[in-house]
Amino acid sequence: MCSAKAKLEHVNEIVRRLMVYMEVLFCRENLATMGRYALEQLTKKASSQLRLQEVKCIVACSDCATKHIARFNGKLVVAATADELVATILRLAGLSELDSSRPADIESGTCHYEKGN
Template identity: 70%
Template sequence: MEVLFCRENLATMGDAALDLLTRNAGDKLRIQVIKCIIACSECASQHIARVNGELIVASSADELVNKILRLATAAN
């Protein structure tokens, strides 16, 4: 499962979600940080990531991690 983080979003919202996923996801996820994931309106105010192309939006880093891990579990 591919997870893309926006570099600008991490700079604005913090990288707690990236850190949590990197530590806890094992080899289930291919995590990348790229320049932009094309979600500018959400990027400015919420934690975001793209999982296999689908935009995931959350109000906190913990919520984002939980959503991503649920998707990863459902995919297996």
């Protein structure tokens, strides 16, 4: 008969095998041309939820030298700015609450309603 600890370890192993990682691929050439800001921001904000990788090429040659690009779970994401790229990736990952570029009152959930006299 299995102990409770053995059953828990078995369940945890099944969960680990079933976990779906959200992967973001960055092109090294694009990072060299456009800067590393988007990668750095995603590393700060969501590295535990996203699998972030630098690869040689993500096959987006027409956009590589002029726009911020990444692949999110295989889908090409193109943005004019690094902040826009970060916001789009966080939204696609369902992690929009981690986007600190939103206004502070929305982020903190502060209500600006004042009760009348």
